[in-house]
Amino acid sequence: MTRISTHVLDAVSGTPAAGLAVALRGPGGELIAEAVTDADGRVGALVDGPLPAGEHVLGFATGPWFAERGLEAFYPRVDVAFTVADRPHLHVPLLLSPFAYSTYRGS
Template identity: 40%
Template sequence: MSGYLTTHVLDTARGCPAQGLKIELFAIKDDSRVRIKTLVTNADGRTDEQILPAKSFATGTYELVFHAGAYLDAVGTPPEAPRFLDIIPIRFGMSEAAHYHVPLLLSPFGYSTYRGS
């Protein structure tokens, strides 16, 4: 089995997928971050392609950066100055060639993630 990486973002405050949310993927090497890809979620709250497909997969430490503040602004969530949640980084390790699914459950004042399937 080849490894690959996916995500799914759900807006739990509005009860719907988070469409139009920008996501960046970084590889973490020692003390540096190397941006690999930038994607935007579709109407289902997923990306149109795998974040890290099998042909590019490598084990290691990665970071997904979710641009929650811009998304919350775009959907009309009342603004704060500054927003409680703006940029949400999730750093995680992939230790085997498997499907890694890193979903984000998002609201203006909290979030949750887990290793999904």
């Protein structure tokens, strides 16, 4: 069993990125789950169950999110690839601005 969560912060405003669409794709590119960040910029359990081992991708729809706020963005989406192994919880945070982003393996 693996739980995958994320937290997205808008580095420009210093606030959570609420309302940002997130999709999880599996090793073969198949869509596993979709969600939208809550008021705190979080998706607490995008998946909470069995996942195949291997490379997965969290796709963040950043272009539409910035466009809704009247901001031009260089990255229309951010795809974060990571490996699912034998861990009960994987947290993948994203720090976002219109022209840069960073991520890390959270806890």
